[in-house]
Every structure is written in structure tokens, then in C-alpha cells.
Amino acid sequence: MVLPKLVGSPIKRREDPRLVEGTSTYVDDIKLHGTLYCGIVRSVYAHARIKSIDTEAARQHPGVFAVVTGEDLKAGGIGMLPVAHRFGEGLKVPPRYPLAVGEVHFAGEAVAAVVATDRYVARDAVDLVQVEYEPLPAVVDLDAAYAGAPYVHEEFGTNIAFEWKLFNESGASIGEADVKLSQRIENQRLAPVPMETRGVVADYDKGKKSLTLWTSTQIPHLLRTFLSLLIGMPEHHVRVVAPEVGGGFGQKLNVYAEEGIASALSIQLGRPIKWIESRAESMASSIHGRGQTDYVDVGATKDGKITHLHVHILADLGAYHQLLTPVIPTLTGLMLTGPYTIPNLQCTVHGLFTNKVPTDAYRGAGRPEATYLIERVCDLVADATGVDPVEVRRRNFIGSDKFPYTTAAGLAYDSGNYPLALDKALSHIKYDEFRAEQAAARKNGKYLGIGFSTYVEVCGMGPSAAMPAGFGWESSTVRVDPTGKVTVTTGASPHGQGQETTFAQIAADELGVGVDDVIINHGDTAGSPYGVGTFGSRGTAVGGAAMMLAIQKVQEKAKRIAAHMLEASVDDITFENGKFGVKGAPDRAKSLGEIAWIAYTADTIPASIEPGLEATSFFEPPNFTYPFGTHIAFVEVDGDTGEVTLKRYVAVDDCGRVINPMIVDGQVHGGLAQGIAQALFEEVIYDDQGQLVTGSLMDYALPTARGLVSFETDHTTTPSPVNPLGVKGVGEAGTIGSTPAIVNAVVDALKPFGVTHIDMPMRGEKLWRIMNK
Amino acid sequence: MHVNGSYTFKADKQAVYDLMMSKDALAHCLPGCENLEEIGEDAYRATLKIGIAGIKGTYTCTIRTTEKVPLETWTLTIEGQAKTGNVKGVGRFSLADADDSTELTYDGDADIMGPLAGIGQRMLAPASRTIIGKFFECMSGQLSGSSQ
Numbered sequence: 021m022v023l024p025k026l027v028g029s030p031i032k033r034r035e036d037p038r039l040v041e042g043t044s045t046y047v048d049d050i051k052l053h054g055t056l057y058c059g060i061v062r063s064v065y066a067h068a069r070i071k072s073i074d075t076e077a078a079r080q081h082p083g084v085f086a087v088v089t090g091e092d093l094k095a096g097g098i099g100m101l102p103v104a105h106r107f108g109e110g111l112k113v114p115p116r117y118p119l120a121v122g123e124v125h126f127a128g129e130a131v132a133a134v135v136a137t138d139r140y141v142a143r144d145a146v147d148l149v150q151v152e153y154e155p156l157p158a159v160v161d162l163d164a165a166y167a168g169a170p171y172v173h174e175e176f177g178t179n180i181a182f183e184w185k186l187f188n189e190s191g192a193s194i195g196e197a198d199v200k201l202s203q204r205i206e207n208q209r210l211a212p213v214p215m216e217t218r219g220v221v222a223d224y225d226k227g228k229k230s231l232t233l234w235t236s237t238q239i240p241h242l243l244r245t246f247l248s249l250l251i252g253m254p255e256h257h258v259r260v261v262a263p264e265v266g267g268g269f270g271q272k273l274n275v276y277a278e279e280g281i282a283s284a285l286s287i288q289l290g291r292p293i294k295w296i297e298s299r300a301e302s303m304a305s306s307i308h309g310r311g312q313t314d315y316v317d318v319g320a321t322k323d324g325k326i327t328h329l330h331v332h333i334l335a336d337l338g339a340y341h342q343l344l345t346p347v348i349p350t351l352t353g354l355m356l357t358g359p360y361t362i363p364n365l366q367c368t369v370h371g372l373f374t375n376k377v378p379t380d381a382y383r384g385a386g387r388p389e390a391t392y393l394i395e396r397v398c399d400l401v402a403d404a405t406g407v408d409p410v411e412v413r414r415r416n417f418i419g420s421d422k423f424p425y426t427t428a429a430g431l432a433y434d435s436g437n438y439p440l441a442l443d444k445a446l447s448h449i450k451y452d453e454f455r456a457e458q459a460a461a462r463k464n465g466k467y468l469g470i471g472f473s474t475y476v477e478v479c480g481m482g483p484s485a486a487m488p489a490g491f492g493w494e495s496s497t498v499r500v501d502p503t504g505k506v507t508v509t510t511g512a513s514p515h516g517q518g519q520e521t522t523f524a525q526i527a528a529d530e531l532g533v534g535v536d537d538v539i540i541n542h543g544d545t546a547g548s549p550y551g552v553g554t555f556g557s558r559g560t561a562v563g564g565a566a567m568m569l570a571i572q573k574v575q576e577k578a579k580r581i582a583a584h585m586l587e588a589s590v591d592d593i594t595f596e597n598g599k600f601g602v603k604g605a606p607d608r609a610k611s612l613g614e615i616a617w618i619a620y621t622a623d624t625i626p627a628s629i630e631p632g633l634e635a636t637s638f639f640e641p642p643n644f645t646y647p648f649g650t651h652i653a654f655v656e657v658d659g660d661t662g663e664v665t666l667k668r669y670v671a672v673d674d675c676g677r678v679i680n681p682m683i684v685d686g687q688v689h690g691g692l693a694q695g696i697a698q699a700l701f702e703e704v705i706y707d708d709q710g711q712l713v714t715g716s717l718m719d720y721a722l723p724t725a726r727g728l729v730s731f732e733t734d735h736t737t738t739p740s741p742v743n744p745l746g747v748k749g750v751g752e753a754g755t756i757g758s759t760p761a762i763v764n765a766v767v768d769a770l771k772p773f774g775v776t777h778i779d780m781p782m783r784g785e786k787l788w789r790i791m792n793k
Numbered sequence: 794m795h796v797n798g799s800y801t802f803k804a805d806k807q808a809v810y811d812l813m814m815s816k817d818a819l820a821h822c823l824p825g826c827e828n829l830e831e832i833g834e835d836a837y838r839a840t841l842k843i844g845i846a847g848i849k850g851t852y853t854c855t856i857r858t859t860e861k862v863p864l865e866t867w868t869l870t871i872e873g874q875a876k877t878g879n880v881k882g883v884g885r886f887s888l889a890d891a892d893d894s895t896e897l898t899y900d901g902d903a904d905i906m907g908p909l910a911g912i913g914q915r916m917l918a919p920a921s922r923t924i925i926g927k928f929f930e931c932m933s934g935q936l937s938g939s940s941q
Contacts, residue, residue, distance in 0.1 A: 064879050064907030127906065147876040300908055707794075709904050715911015 026525035026535055030682035033518045034535075044264040047219035048296050050234045055221070056085055058282055058295040059142035061132035061149045062305065063124035066160075066375035066710020067172065068153035070122060070131065078134055078148040083141040085289060087149065088281075089132045090119035098284050102246045102275055103341035104489035111182045114173045114373075116340040118250075118277035118284075124153070125172055125339035126375050127711055128304030130277045135285055135293060158375040158710035162313045162334045165372040172339055172373035179373045181337055184350050186367040188428040194328040194364070197319025199404050205396060206779040207389045209311040209336060209704035211720055212382045216266025217297040218306055222282035226290050230257045231283055237262045238273045239553035240513050242491065244545045246275045246343075251283050262543035265515035269694070270381030271306050272515065273555045274343045303715045308704055309382020311336030312349060312389050318397050319364070324407035324415050328364040331356055331393065335371045338378035344385075345378050346371050347488040351386025351478070354429045358394040359438045359476040359648055360416035365428035375710040381555060383694055384477070384755045391475045395760030396777065398472075399767065403776050409764070410451070413474045414439065431478065433646045434740050434748075437674070441736050442474055445650035445672040448732060454654070462772055467657040467791075468667075469769025472650065473761035479749035480645035480742070481556030492641065494558070495549045496567035498527065498574050499634035502620040504613020506531055506538040508570075511551010512563025513543040517687070517751060519559050522679040523567055526745070530571045531612055532598025549636050557647070557749025560679060565743040566639035573635030578615045580629055585610055585618060645740045645748040649673035653696075653761040657769045662788030664700055664766055666729045671757065674736040676748035681735075684750050688733050691754020697723035698755075699762035700782050721781075794905070794917055796884070799898040800929040804936050806864045806888050809895045812936055813867075813886065814858065822931035823856075824924050835859070841873065845920045848909060850875035864888060869901075878907030897929070 038044040075087040094117060101116045115121070120131050132149050136142040157170040165172075165179040172179055194200065221234040231253060237243050240260040248255035265272065278295050286293040297306065312335050319328030335349035353367040398416070402409040418425050420437040427433065451470075458468045482492025495511040508527055512519065524538040531538075541547055554563065575595060582600035583590040592603050601609025615633070618624060622631035654668040671688055678684050701721035705713040714720040739746030759780070766782045767775060773790055802809045812818050816837065820829035825842035832838050835858040842851050852873035860868040866887040873880040884901030903921060 062907075127910070300911060304908075304911060707904075707910070709906070711904070711906055711910035713910065715908065719911070 026529050027679050028681070030680060031521065031525065031535065033521045033683060034524065035518060035520050046216055046264045046266055047221055047234050047236050050221045050263065052221065052223055052292040055292040055294050056135045056137065056289065057139040057142045058285060058293050059134045059136070059139070059146040060130045060278065060295070060301070061134070061146050061151065062301070063120065063127055063129045063131050065124060065153050065155050066127045066158035067156040068124050069156060070120065070124060071152040071154050073132055074150040075132065077150065078145040081141070081145045081148055083137040084134060084145045086135040086285060087132060087145070088119065088285065090117050090121035093117065093119050093281070093284055094121055096284060096288070097252050098280055099250050099252065101250065101277065101280070102343060103345065104343055105346050106488055107182050107346060111346055112173070112176050114340055118280040126377055128301070128377060129339070130281070130305065133281050133285065135289065139296070160374060160376065160706050160708055160710050162336055162372055162374070165374050166334050166370060172375055181341070181371040181373055182346055184353065184369040186353050186365060186429055189364045189366060191363070194317060194319040194330060197327055198322040199320040199401065201318050201400055201404050203316045203396070203400055203777055205314045205316055205393055205777070207310050207312040207314065207392055208698070208780055209379065210309045210382060210698055210702050211303055211704050212269040212271035212307070212309055213302070213720070213722060214267030214269055214271055217299060217302040218272065218276065218278070219296040220279055220282045221292060221294045222286035223292040224286040224290060230259065231287065232259045232261065233279060233283055234261045234263055235279055236265050236272055238265070238268045238513060238515055238555055240543055240545050241511060241551045242553060243275055243279065247279060247283060250275070250280045251287070259546045261545070262513050268515040269383040270309065270385055270555060273381050273553065274307060276306070299717065300715055303720065304712050305377060307342050307380040308338065308377050309379060309385070310389060310698070311379045312352065314389070314393055316393060316397060318401060320401045320405065322405055324401055324405045324412040326360060326362050326397070326401060326416050329356060329362050329397070330366040333367065333369040335369055336374050336376065336379055337371045338374055338376045340378050342378045342380045344488055345380050348379065348381060348386040352389040354431055355387050355390035355478055356394060357427050357429060358391060359418055359436065359474055360394070361418050362416070362428055376706055383691065384752045385556065387477045387752070388695065388756045388759055391473065391477070391756050392760045392763070395473045395475065395764065399764045400776055409472055410442070410446070413442065413472065432643060433476065434643055434742050435738050436476065436646060436648050437736065437738050438474060438476070438648060441648060441672045441674055442650045444734060444736055445652050445670055448670045448734065449652060465659045467659060467769040467772070469655045469657065469765040469767070471653045471655070471761040471763065471765025471768055473757050473764065474650045475757040476646050476648040477752060477756045478644045479557035479647050479752065480561030480641060480740070481558040482562050482641040483643065484640060486644065491552050493552065493638050494562040494566040495551045495636065495638045496563065496570045497549055497634060497636040498567060498570040500531070500574060500612060500616045502617055504533065504537070504611065504616045506533055507541060508538060508567055509541045509548030510563045510567060511548060512554045512559045513551065514554050514559060517554055517559050518680070518683040519554070519563070522560060522683060523564060525679055526564060527567065527571060530568070531574065532595070533612055557751040559751065560745065560747045561645050561740070561743050561749045562639060562641055564745050564747065565641065566637050568744045569637035569639055570635045573637060574633060577633060577635065578612060581615050581619055581625060582610050584625055584629065585615065639743070641742050643742045645676065645742055647673065647675045647748040647750060647753055649753060649757055651757040651761040653758070653765040655762065655765040655769055657766060657787055658784070659791065662784035662786070662791060664782050664784070664787065666696065666727070666762070668732070669729050670732045671754065672734045672736060673750065673753045673757070674738050674748070675750035675753060676738060676740045677746035678735065678737065679747065685733050687750045688754045689731055691752060692731055692758045693723045693728060695755040695758030696728065696762050699759045699780055700727060703781050794903045794921070796903055796921055796925070797900040798925065799896055801891065802895045802897060802933055802936060803893070804895055806890060806895050808936060809888055809897060810864050812932055818932060818935045821935060822928050824928060835861070843924065845909065845917060848877050850877040850909070852880060878905055878909030880905055
């Protein structure tokens with residue numbers, strides 16, 4: 021084996037020069053001759069019957085080519101948007117057409133589409149479409165939605181889309197526990213807000229009867245399948261391209277109305293159709309995340325051992341199911357016990373329709389809700405028992421000798437060492453000194469707080485049998501070109517994760533070439549085998565593993581060709597220091613390039629060896645991965661204003677083997693910013709009419725450098741046994757671990773005021789009221 | 794959004810009531826009113842140009858007065874549509890004698906639908922207070938015969 025040279029080293033991302041120079045190609049940079057622009061008419065009501073749509077004035081507007089409504093698309097054979105699930109009959113699925121038919125169910129829902137010569141004319145024409153509505157009562161609040169009428173979808177006679185239950189109890193009941201406590205915990209709705217909003221360019225080729233769709237997506241291959249079903253075009257006539265994708269965070273892990281609308285219009289008009297989402301449209305119509313109200317009952321011993329966890333989750337699904345909507349809150353249920361040995365678990369999830377934008381996967385997707393809940397519970401138990409919050413966690417940890425460990429929810433954790441990460445994080449701080457400082461500061465009216473979060477997350481999304489509709493594998497092709505350069509394709513189409521760098525590091529090491537001799541191609545269904553996509557921290561754990569298997573096949577074939585070239589037995593061929601040689605004769609060793617030339621010229625290789633040097637592999641992981649870590653937050657709450665200042669943040673994450681520590685740190689930093697922002701700033705708010713109040717970035721508070729702090733990151737390394745790279749994934753860790761650390765710190769700071777729980781976000785006004793009650 | 798408040802007119806109830814029912818006074822004092830036409834008993838169609846939170850919109854409105862108890866109380870409903878969003882306001886007005894003047898109190902709800910709701914909500918309460926204040930000042934001016 022060649023010694024790893026690139027894997028583990030912090031080389032700079034190869035993607036970045038083109039991104040910072042502005043030379044990369046996003047969807048809006050695709051400029052096809054004859055392009056027409058699409059604008060979408062959106063519902064102003066959260067819930068209303070469409071009485072009529074008058075498109076005449078828009079049609080007559082100079083420069084307008086077409087105006088279509090939901091009825092038009094339906095008559096043209098356009099179907100419904102898909103939802104992936106395993107609930108069977110147990111899930112209520114309302115019809116969801118790309119353009120609303122009959123009724124609208126959230127403010128911002130697409131009602132009609134116009135096509136015009138440019139985007140400004142299209143925007144003007146949107147205003148000329150007159151939609152007459154009959155408003156219906158809007159369902160906004162989760163408790164009210166659960167209680168009964170009014171209903172989002174009258175035909176169901178309920179707002180409950182599904183009920184999902186977990187029950188694992190043995191021995192004593194919660195009533196017999198020494199310590200019992202209950203808490204209502206809200207996990208507010210968030211908007212993912214990728215820097216690049218969504219956008220599509222659809223181009224129908226009449227001659228070839230084929231459609232190419234450029235779209236800002238995380239799942240080009242799955243989208244191609246679903247789009248072909250949606251518009252009724254054979255799949256092999258559809259090509260989907262995800263060019264540069266400016267952030268996704270799960271929002272682009274979906275099949276959206278506009279992808280179907282633009283495709284249908286391009287087919288109808290025979291012209292390329294472009295639609296670029298505005299920020300306001302993004303906030304009001306692309307999926308949101310989180311959105312739960314959780315009712316928690318806990319039983320514990322008086323020395324802080326948690327014995328019972330009973331949770332009733334009211335999950336805000338929004339008005340419809342998008343691709344994974346009903347699956348997300350079940351992930352919360354599955355991860356409720358966190359890194360702890362909680363023997364008795366009960367969980368009921370009620371997925372509730374509301375007249376709001378559908379929720380779906382947002383960075384963490386169901387697991388941040390679980391981690392927030394159990395990490396708040398640890399602090400509540402600490403409060404109730406008087407045991408230190410660090411000690412509560414320690415007493416409940418799954419022992420490092422217990423892996424693989426099957427939890428009360430039935431998941432098999434692959435590997436872990438939770439005390440190690442906790443100890444490492446504690447080694448960065450002086451806990452006892454802080455407690456003394458905190459006590460002294462309180463006497464001076466200064467409120468300091470410390471918060472802990474010892475999280476575990478489920479990542480590396482596969483295996484297929486455990487996924488909402490299969491598709492838990494990933495594919496890769498590794499091709500050594502005649503000159504010895506390496507072209508890799510991956511189905512795990514990235515959108516900011518740096519796979520062009522990390523995958524090249526792995527391939528270069530394994531094939532004995534330089535990192536610049538490897539290119540990683542992705543995102544084009546015409547240019548690679550079928551693939552799945554990047555989400556659920558699966559890029560390297562599943563996609564990288566698929567590439568590793570393909571590399572091993574290439575290595576094997578290279579050895580057979582080398583054996584032929586060196587007139588030796590295959591069994592005697594070694595691969596050392598980047599060259600294929602015969603045992604004991606290193607000077608005769610052949611480089612990959614020399615072997616590739618022979619593989620392609622093919623005039624000297626025996627008939628038993630196929631020409632060429634490439635291989636394709638599909639990797640099906642045997643299990644999920646379970647990254648973990650300990651986060652510690654220090655905050656100060658201003659006694660006069662209630663404003664929270666983040667003083668210090670320590671994150672120790674274990675994502676298994678690290679391919680590129682700089683990229684891992686980047687992922688952790690970005691995740692921390694988003695997770696901390698949920699605790700402190702972000703909140704999607706609808707008024708009681710179902711109108712989005714936080715519809716712009718003036719009103720929806722994204723994190724900025726001003727509200728954050730220079731993060732201190734560190735790692736422990738516990739390889740995963742479930743993939744050949746030993747990696748676990750790190751895309752969501754920061755988001756999942758950080759939110760409870762912040763809230764625990766703020767609650768700790770305000771302990772003198774007798775609070776044990778505060779719902780997010782930790783706004784100054786809210787905290788000021790607590791301090792001035 | 795809940796809106797309530799009061800305004801004191803230096804006039805008796807009859808004068809204030811007549812003023813509030815006067816088409817001409819409304820046409821003059823409704824904010825940004827470009828035209829006001831009667832479309833039925835106590836019903837008008839109006840075009841109002843109003844800027845809220847920096848977003849100017851031309852609202853096509855229907856205005857209705859219902860549940861009238863002369864000299865005492867009435868309900869005013871305004872429904873407006875603009876490119877920037879729809880507005881619906883329902884207010885209950887009542888009059889009370891106060892020394893040598895009349896106090897008008899109002900209590901109602903205003904709902905904003907569409908893009909305007911998502912952009913300007915934070916500024917809506919102060920903006921509507923300003924608009925309502927200007928409206929009453931203007932109406933008061935109509936009462937004393939001076940125009941503003």
C-alpha cells in the first residue's frame with residue numbers, strides 16, 4: 021500500500037477559485053438562444069377557494085407568450101408532485117399539482133404561470149392575472165390544528181396526516197420514578213435560505229423529443245425520474261443538470277412545482293424557459309424546516325439516571341407533503357435517546373397539516389429536534405436532582421465498550437466513545453473556575469451561563485432498506501484515461517461540500533497520481549451512472565465509499581495489465597509508492613499512466629483482458645453512521661437589555677476518519693452558525709391568518725459574524741465500521757449539536773430568576789421580561 | 794392586526810355622524826384617495842394610493858358602512874386589492890358626548906395578505922396609526938370648514 025499523502029491533509033478546496041472569481045456557472049448563468057422567462061402568480065391567501073382566474077389582460081400584454089393555470093396543466097397531462105414514504109394507507113396525501121387546482125392551501129402557493137420575452141415583462145404580466153378567491157379559515161397553530169376544525173383539507177375531516185408510534189417499555193412505570201418532570205418544548209420553524217435561490221432552465225429539443233433541465237438541485241438523478249413521471253415524458257428522453265449549486269441545506273432535496281411548470285412550458289412553446297426564484301418567493305414557497313411542539317414526560321432516579329422518556333410530537337407539516345415531509349419528524353422519534361442508555365421510550369408523532377409552506381429536510385432534518393429535546397431534558401434532570409449537568413450526561417452515556425449498541429428506538433449505533441469527546445471538550449475549558457466566576461458575577465448583576473450538548477446524530481443516509489423509499493446507495497465511475505489522468509463521476513452531486521477536493525484526495529492516494537491528475541464530475545445525468553445525491557451527511561460516507569470500491573476494481577485490472585507487461589504472475593504484482601511492480605524488483609515498476617496507455621492501445625494485451633481502464637461501483641451501506649461530539653457554549657445575558665452575547669464556543673466533533681481537516685472545520689463552522697442562529701435569532705412567523713410575517717431578510721434574522729464568535733474546534737476520531745473509508749459524515753453535526761448548547765447556557769445564566777426552560781429564539785425582549793417579571 | 798383608538802371632534806354628535814357618512818368628506822380625507830364612486834347604499838368603490846413600509850401600492854377598494862345606529866355606532870369595512878397584496882379592515886365606530894365635543898372611538902382588525910404581509914408587517918402598526926391620525930385630522934378640518 022502506498023502511504024496516505026493527501027488524505028488527512030488540509031489542502032485548499034479546488035472549487036473555491038472559480039467561486040470567488042465569479043467564473044462558475046449557476047443556473048442563472050445558463051444563457052440559451054431564444055430563452056423566454058417565466059413568472060409565477062402566487063396565492064395571497066393561506067386558504068381559499070379559487071373562484072376564477074382571468075388571464076386575458078396578461079395574455080394581451082405586449083411580450084407575453086403564454087399564461088397557464090392549474091387546470092391548463094392538468095388538462096395537458098401534467099401530474100402531481102411526489103412524496104416518498106413507507107406509511108402506506110396510513111398517510112393522508114392531498115393532491116398537489118404544480119399549479120393549484122380548485123383551492124390554495126398556503127400563501128405563496130403557485131396559482132398561474134406567465135411566459136414573456138424577459139423577466140421584467142414576465143413580472144409585470146404576473147400582476148395582470150386576476151385571481152378571484154373565496155377565503156377559507158386558516159390553520160396556523162399546531163395545538164389548534166391537533167384539536168380539530170377548521171381543517172386544511174376538508175375532505176380528510178382531520179388535520180392529522182399520520183400517526184407514528186414507538187413503544188419500548190419494560191419494568192417499572194414512569195409513575196414509580198423518583199423524579200418526574202414534564203416540559204412543553206417548541207422547535208420553531210426555520211427557513212433554509214441558501215445564498216443562491218432556486219432556479220430552472222428547461223430546454224425542449226423538438227427534433228430529438230428530449231428535454232434538458234438545468235436546475236439548482238441536490239438530487240439531479242432522482243429529479244429526472246420524478247420529472248419524467250410528473251410530465252409524462254419517457255425517462256431516457258430527460259436529462260437533468262445541476263450546475264454550480266449555491267447552497268442547498270436540504271431545501272434543494274426536492275421536486276418542485278417550477279421544475280414541472282418550466283418543463284411543460286418549454287415543451288408547449290418549443291423555446292427554452294428560464295425561471296429564477298426571488299428571495300421573497302424563496303421565503304414564501306420553498307420548503308421550511310423544523311416546526312415541532314413536543315410534550316415531554318421524563319422519569320429519572322434521584323442521582324440523575326434517566327429511566328423513562330415519553331414524548332408526544334406535534335409536527336408542523338405545512339399544507340402538503342413535499343418529497344420527504346412526513347419522514348422528517350419520525351427521525352426525531354428515532355434519535356430521542358441520543359447517546360444515552362434510556363431503557364423506557366415512548367413516542368407518538370402526529371404529523372399535522374397547517375396552511376403554511378410545507379416543511380421538509382433542513383440541515384439536520386429531524387435530528388436537531390431530537391438532540392435539542394434530549395439535551396434540554398438532561399439539564400432539566402440536572403435541575404430537578406441537583407446533579408451537575410456534565411455528571412448527568414456522564415451517568416447516562418452508552419459505555420464505549422457497548423458498540424454496536426441497539427437503542428430503545430431500535431437503531432444500531434455503529435461505533436462511539438462519548439466520554440472521550442466530553443473529556444476532550446472539558447480539557448479546553450476550566451469548568452470549576454467558571455462556576456466560581458459565574459457566582460461572583462451574579463453578585464454584580466452580570467449573568468454568565470455555560471451550556472453543554474453531548475450529541476449523537478444518524479448520518480450517512482443509507483441503507484436503502486431503511487430509507488423512506490429506498491435509494492440509500494450511491495454510485496461512482498472511475499476512469500483512467502489513456503494518458504493516465506483520472507476522471508471520476510459521483511452520483512453524490514455536491515452543493516458546497518467540497519467533494520471535488522476530498523474525493524480527489526482519496527483517488528489520488530489510491531491510484532498513485534497527483535491530486536491535479538484527478539477530476540471529479542457530478543451533477544449531469546447524461547454524464548454519469550444513475551446516482552442518488554448529497555444529503556443526510558452521506559456524500560463521503562456513501563458516495564466516497566462507492567468511489568473507493570470502483571478504485572479497487574481499477575487497481576485490480578491495472579495489476580492484471582501490469583502482470584502482462586512485466587511478464588509476471590498477478591499474485592506477484594505489488595502497488596507501492598504509486599507504482600505497480602513485481603515483488604522484489606521495484607525498478608521495473610509501471611506507473612498508472614504507462615499501464616493505461618497499454619490498456620487503451622490494446623494491441624499487446626491478451627484477449628482475456630478487456631480493453632480500457634475504468635470501473636463502476638454501487639455502494640450499499642450496511643448501516644447508518646453515528647457521528648457524535650460535545651459542544652460547550654459560554655454566554656452572557658445583559659441584565660439591562662436581555663441581549664445574549666456569545667462569549668466562547670468549543671466544539672469537539674467525531675466524524676470518524678477525516679479526509680480533509682480544513683473542509684471538516686468549514687462544515688463545522690457553517691453548521692454551528694446555523695444551529696446557534698436557531699437558538700438566538702431565526703424564526704419563521706406566520707400571523708393568525710396564515711400570512712408570512714418574516715418574508716424578507718429584513719424580518720428573518722440570519723446569523724452574521726457580529727452575533728457569533730471565533731469557534732474553537734477539535735476532534736476525536738472513532739472510525740465507522742460500515743464503510744471502507746471509516747468516515748461518518750460531518751455536514752450536519754454543527755447544526756445538530758449547537759442549538760441546545762446555547763439554550764442550556766442561556767437558561768443556566770438566568771437560573772437566579774428561577775427559570776428551567778425558555779423557548780427559542782433567545783430574543784433580548786423575551787429574556788428581559790423573564791428578568792423583570 | 795388589532796387597531797383601536799379615539800379622536801375628539803369639537804362638534805356635536807349629529808355633526809360628527811353626518812361628517813363620517815359624507816361621501817365628499819371621505820373622498821377628501823381617505824388617504825391617497827384618487828376617486829370615490831357610490832356603488833350602492835352606503836357602499837363605495839375607491840382608488841387609494843398608499844405607501845406602507847416603503848412599498849407604494851394602488852389599492853382598488855370597496856368601502857361599506859353597515860350595522861348603523863344613527864348618531865351612535867356603525868361598522869366600516871374596507872377591502873382593498875393591489876399588486877403588493879390585499880388588505881381587509883373591519884372597524885366598529887362609536888360616538889359619545891364629551892363636554893362640548895364628541896369622542897369617536899374605533900376598534901377593529903386589519904388583515905394584510907400577500908407579499909406586503911411578508912415585508913412590511915413590522916412597520917404596519919405604526920404606519921396605520923399615522924394614516925388613521927391623518928384621516929381624523931383631515932375630517933376634523935372638514936368640520937370646521939377649512940380644508941387641509
